Amino acid sequence: xxxxxxxxxxxxxxxxxxxxxxxxxxxxxxxxxxxxxxxxxxxxxxxxxxxxxxxxxxxxxxxxxxxxxxxxxxxxxxxxxxxxxxxxxxxxxxxxxxxxxxxxxxxxxxxxxxxxxxxxxxxxxxxxxxxxxxxxxxxxxxxxxxxxxxxxxxxxxxxxxxxxxxxxxxxxxxxxxxxxxxxxxxxxxxxxxxxxxxxxxxxxxxxxxxxxxxxxxxxxxxxxxxxxxxxxxxxxxxxxxxxxxxxxxxxxxxxxxxxxxxxxxxxxxxxxxxxxxxxxxxxxxxxxxxxxxxxxxxxxxxxxxxxxxxxxxxxxxxxxxxxxxxxxxxxxxxxxxxxxxxxxxxxxxxxxxxxxxxxxxxxxxxxxxxxxxxxxxxxxxxxxxxxxxxxxxxxxxxxxxxxxxxxxxxxxxxxxxxxxxxxxxxxxxxxxxxxxxxxxxxxxxxxxxxxxxxxxxxxxxxxxxxxxxxxxxxxxxxxxxxxxxxxxxxxxxxxxxxxxxxxxxxxxxxxxxxxxxxxxxxxxxxxxxxxxxxxxxxxxxxxxxxxxxxxxxxxxxxxxxxxxxxxxxxxxxxxxxxxxxxxxxxxxxxxxxx
Numbered sequence: 287x288x289x290x291x292x293x294x295x296x297x298x299x300x301x302x303x304x305x306x307x308x309x310x311x312x313x314x315x316x317x318x319x320x321x322x323x324x325x326x327x328x329x330x331x332x333x334x335x336x337x338x339x340x341x342x343x344x345x346x347x348x349x350x351x352x353x354x355x356x357x358x359x360x361x362x363x364x365x366x367x368x369x370x371x372x373x374x375x376x377x378x379x380x381x382x383x384x385x386x387x388x389x390x391x392x393x394x395x396x397x398x399x400x401x402x403x404x405x406x407x408x409x410x411x412x413x414x415x416x417x418x419x420x421x422x423x424x425x426x427x428x429x430x431x432x433x434x435x436x437x438x439x440x441x442x443x444x445x446x447x448x449x450x451x452x453x454x455x456x457x458x459x460x461x462x463x464x465x466x467x468x469x470x471x472x473x474x475x476x477x478x479x480x481x482x483x484x485x486x487x488x489x490x491x492x493x494x495x496x497x498x499x500x501x502x503x504x505x506x507x508x509x510x511x512x513x514x515x516x517x518x519x520x521x522x523x524x525x526x527x528x529x530x531x532x533x534x535x536x537x538x539x540x541x542x543x544x545x546x547x548x549x550x551x552x553x554x555x556x557x558x559x560x561x562x563x564x565x566x567x568x569x570x571x572x573x574x575x576x577x578x579x580x581x582x583x584x585x586x587x588x589x590x591x592x593x594x595x596x597x598x599x600x601x602x603x604x605x606x607x608x609x610x611x612x613x614x615x616x617x618x619x620x621x622x623x624x625x626x627x628x629x630x631x632x633x634x635x636x637x638x639x640x641x642x643x644x645x646x647x648x649x650x651x652x653x654x655x656x657x658x659x660x661x662x663x664x665x666x667x668x669x670x671x672x673x674x675x676x677x678x679x680x681x682x683x684x685x686x687x688x689x690x691x692x693x694x695x696x697x698x699x700x701x702x703x704x705x706x707x708x709x710x711x712x713x714x715x716x717x718x719x720x721x722x723x724x725x726x727x728x729x730x731x732x733x734x735x736x737x738x739x740x741x742x743x744x745x746x747x748x749x750x751x752x753x754x755x756x757x758x759x760x761x762x763x764x765x766x767x768x769x770x771x772x773x774x775x776x777x778x779x780x781x782x783x784x785x786x787x788x789x790x791x792x793x794x795x796x797x798x799x800x801x802x803x804x805x806x807x808x809x810x811x812x813x814x815x816x817x818x819x820x821x822x823x824x825x826x827x828x829x830x831x832x833x834x835x836x837x838x839x840x841x842x843x844x845x846x847x848x849x850x851x852x853x854x855x856x857x858x859x860x861x862x863x864x865x866x867x868x869x870x871x872x873x874x875x876x877x878x879x880x
């Protein structure tokens with residue numbers, strides 16, 4: 287049975303079955319993985335290359351190297367320090383705050399002690415923090431600074447199981463007299479039991495022990511804790527290295543800028559360096575992510591679609607405000623770049639066209655990439671959500687080998703595009719340890735070594751999500767004849783209009799988000815005569831456009847209410863509607879005030 291959501295060139299049912307059988311022959315576990323744990327990988331790396339750089343962090347304006355030997359030393363001190371605070375195997379430690387090396391030390395120290403770790407978004411409200419601490423049952427919370435600590439200390443009814451609050455940066459907390467509070471340095475100096483060795487503690491761990499709880503909204507919107515073991519995380523990380531970092535002879539510079547409670551950043555910053563020559567860099571503040579990107583100039587940059595869109599918008603708006611000559615050079619270069627990209631997709635790029643492409647990159651694209659720190663990027667990765675195909679194509683025209691990655695907190699690292707400058711619009715082929723199939727209604731089902739173990743203390747939700755080893759992703763997909771997977775939309779988001787037309791809003795939203803002036807768009811229309819959209823404008827780019835036109839405004843509310851801004855968004859909407867069939871066109875929109 288074929289699905290009504292598949293494209294014209296999708297596999298037939300029997301072709302799909304044969305494709306599944308061929309993919310199921312792939313190894314479900316990488317050789318040598320079975321009994322390894324994350325701390326054991328750290329010990330191996332520190333023993334093999336003690337003086338090699340594990341990460342870099344910017345402190346007081348200077349990037350400082352942290353070696354694998356130092357990484358190991360910090361983890362050892364925290365492992366036994368947390369034990370001295372009462373942490374026992376199976377106990378949970380919650381970490382709250384912006385990304386920093388100390389997060390990695392605390393996480394790995396918790397795992398080495400046999401504990402289970404989970405992160406909390408730094409932007410969470412005090413009520414959300416309290417709920418997640420209670421849900422995960424954390425007995426110890428590690429917080430970045432006073433701002434993070436206040437979200438717990440200010441609670442009228444703190445979770446009873448929380449007995450200790452460990453503060454990484456205690457600056458500003460000199461007046462705090464809460465007996466639960468202790469600094470990270472003090473924890474690391476606590477006396478350990480006689481003869482205790484980190485190697486012995488790590489040797490007692492099992493690959494199937496729970497390691498991380500990653501809280502996700504799930505399909506109902508209620509927080510659910512997806513549990514990953516050491517085995518599932520290492521399997522996913524090995525797939526990541528095999529698919530995206532095949533060249534192990536060189537060192538790859540990366541930037542840690544997403545919250546570390548996000549499993550995508552966990553792979554990029556925590557696990558990838560354990561298996562490959564990857565050096566993550568931490569800026570002084572997460573709010574300075576663009577500055578950090580410029581300073582580090584990474585070779586491998588992995589981020590969510592919104593960051594890729596925002597960077598592209600910043601470049602495009604800057605071009606609009608540049609000189610006429612620069613715009614003319616850019617416009618000609620883009621035409622050449624698109625021809626080069628098209629020729630690459632066919633495998634035939636004539637020498638003359640390659641030369642023109644190199645000149646276009648040298649004169650137009652290299653200066654643009656220099657401004658955002660991506661001139662040296664050999665590989666770009668977009669994950670954590672769908673990226674508009676036009677945005678991916680634009681980065682490829684500029685010379686960044688941007689690839690689409692498909693993964694989920696529950697399903698793990700599922701599929702990724704391979705090769706040089708892959709065609710936008712799909713998420714590539716399955717990873718070595720993943721097998722995919724489509725349900726009769728088009729939903730993507732995945733069986734993978736890196737899939738989650740289950741939901742924390744929620745057997746009913748686990749049984750609903752994971753049946754006979756297959757994880758129901760909630761995404762509707764299509765398989766092309768070459769085996770590439772395309773994401774059509776979220777299963778629950780398919781719109782059926784009053785006229786009975788099935789519409790996938792994601793494709794329309796992607797086209798709207800491709801505009802530099804639109805940060806986010808949500809299309810509605812289920813059971814209605816026509817589609818409507820809620821629009822969140824990109825404040826930075828729209829403000830620049832308003833200033834270039836001499837538009838006076840007092841604040842964001844004035845900007846949203848401006849007839850000129852309404853007209854600007856209507857122009858974007860009209861252009862998008864021109865590419866859509868009549869039932870898919872958005873007839874009305876509203877700009878969100880904030």
